[in-house]
Amino acid sequence: MTIDIKKNVQWCGKIDWELRNFHGEELSTPRGSSYNSYLIRDEKNVIIDTVHGAFADEYIEQLQRMIDLNEISYVVVNHAEPDHSGALPKLMEHCKNATIICTNAGMKSIKGYYHKDWKMMPVKTGDIVKIGTRNLVFVEMAMIHWPDSMMTYLTNDNILFSNDAFGQHYANAKMFSSKSDKAVLLDEALQYYANIVAPYSQKVAKKIAEILTLSLPIDYICPSHGVMWDENITEIVELYDKWAKSYLEDKVTIIYDSMYQSTRKMAEAIAEGIADILPDFELNIYNAAKTEKSRIVTEIFASKLVLAGSPTVHNGVLSSVAAVLGEIAGFGLKGKKAASFGSYGWSPVGIKILNEKFEKAGFELINEGAKALWNPDDDVLAEMREYGRNLAENIK
Numbered sequence: 001m002t003i004d005i006k007k008n009v010q011w012c013g014k015i016d017w018e019l020r021n022f023h024g025e026e027l028s029t030p031r032g033s034s035y036n037s038y039l040i041r042d043e044k045n046v047i048i049d050t051v052h053g054a055f056a057d058e059y060i061e062q063l064q065r066m067i068d069l070n071e072i073s074y075v076v077v078n079h080a081e082p083d084h085s086g087a088l089p090k091l092m093e094h095c096k097n098a099t100i101i102c103t104n105a106g107m108k109s110i111k112g113y114y115h116k117d118w119k120m121m122p123v124k125t126g127d128i129v130k131i132g133t134r135n136l137v138f139v140e141m142a143m144i145h146w147p148d149s150m151m152t153y154l155t156n157d158n159i160l161f162s163n164d165a166f167g168q169h170y171a172n173a174k175m176f177s178s179k180s181d182k183a184v185l186l187d188e189a190l191q192y193y194a195n196i197v198a199p200y201s202q203k204v205a206k207k208i209a210e211i212l213t214l215s216l217p218i219d220y221i222c223p224s225h226g227v228m229w230d231e232n233i234t235e236i237v238e239l240y241d242k243w244a245k246s247y248l249e250d251k252v253t254i255i256y257d258s259m260y261q262s263t264r265k266m267a268e269a270i271a272e273g274i275a276d277i278l279p280d281f282e283l284n285i286y287n288a289a290k291t292e293k294s295r296i297v298t299e300i301f302a303s304k305l306v307l308a309g310s311p312t313v314h315n316g317v318l319s320s321v322a323a324v325l326g327e328i329a330g331f332g333l334k335g336k337k338a339a340s341f342g343s344y345g346w347s348p349v350g351i352k353i354l355n356e357k358f359e360k361a362g363f364e365l366i367n368e369g370a371k372a373l374w375n376p377d378d379d380v381l382a383e384m385r386e387y388g389r390n391l392a393e394n395i396k
């Protein structure tokens with residue numbers, strides 16, 4: 001499948017309908033994804049990024065139906081992560097006359113993966129490569145999300161090939177934002193941001209300001225995953241700017257895990273108390289062991305208040321809750337409040353451990369946490385409801 005974006009600019013990637021996990025088993029991709037590659041025809045023909053190695057043969061066959069690969073002058077590698085560069089070795093076998101364009105850091109990561117002596121041309125922000133009637137302009141994006149990351153802009157057609165930025169893990173045959181279900185698209189874009197881009201938010205805000213000062217007219221943003229943004233381009237750029245700056249919705253997220261239901265009952269009672277005081281807030285409860293971690297991370301990313309609950313187990317906490325708080329520890333999240341809770345049998349260290357994890361992740365703890373000895377009775381559950389009310393008052 002190929003898609004015409006403009007005259008002489010085509011999408012030539014691969015939609016992966018079956019994909020359910022990404023970054024190994026780390027992220028969930030319930031709607032699949034796509035690896036977007038692009039062909040620009042001019043006096044010099046250009047390929048922007050490739051696809052996952054698993055699809056290399058199909059990808060090359062598709063390209064060969066489109067063009068004589070000896071006629072490719074440049075292969076732009078915006079980022080060498082194997083989801084985009086996996087098909088590069090096979091592609092370079094066919095593109096005998098091509099030079100790879102990448103950042104300085106890209107030269108190292110491409111070498112690091114493939115150990116080949118391909119012809120490479122390093123570029124920096126603002127560098128221009130003339131390809132005929134049009135130019136390619138490069139914008140480095142170091143650490144959004146690898147040292148090698150960059151974007152490529154095509155003049156005249158006003159297309160920004162943004163690589164991982166503005167992407168979504170969303171397999172969609174229509175491939176354009178104007179033809180997609182808006183709510184699903186924005187949810188997938190947020191899920192992608194929260195799980196992949198959020199750790200680099202400080203750099204994202206600066207990069208967006210930098211791109212805006214370049215005053216490049218942008219008609220299309222073509223990322224390396226998911227659909228291409230072809231209308232209201234400013235909307236997704238403004239959303240990124242908002243997400244990059246301590247993003248807080250009127251939302252409370254409670255995560256817990258429980259062996260014998262005591263901590264679950266606490267979670268539900270606390271939630272009732274929160275709902276008493278904050279009826280207009282969105283409030284979700286997730287058993288961390290039974291919910292996709294990516295979904296929970298997305299909910300936490302958007303929440304003002306996050307609660308974590310675990311029974312004390314072997315002087316520790318249950319691994320599913322620890323994994324979620326461990327995942328977000330390096331994200332540098334700001335402006336969020338937190339509290340812990342959990343059942344115990346003899347020494348309630350669970351809430352202390354959860355508190356430490358919250359502090360490490362940059363959350364402001366509202367209190368020392370709520371504990372319940374063994375199975376909470378009606379009186380204890382009433383206390384938990386009151387505890388929930390107090391937490392809600394704190395963020396009202």
Ligand SMILES: Cc1cc2nc3c(=O)[nH]c(=O)nc-3n(C[C@H](O)[C@H](O)[C@H](O)COP(=O)(O)O)c2cc1C
Nearest residue numbers: 258259260261262263311313314315344345346347
């Ligand atoms: C395998 C196991 C290990 C436990 N380790 C501890 C512990 O180290 N300290 C403690 O106070 N309670 C410990 N407990 C007791 C639990 O915290 C207690 O049963 C609690 O009520 C379980 O809550 P839940 O119903 O939410 O799973 C342990 C229980 C189990 C089953």
Ligand SMILES: [Fe+2]
Nearest residue numbers: 079081145164
């Ligand atoms: Fe990447």
Ligand SMILES: [Fe+2]
Nearest residue numbers: 081083164224
């Ligand atoms: Fe990617």
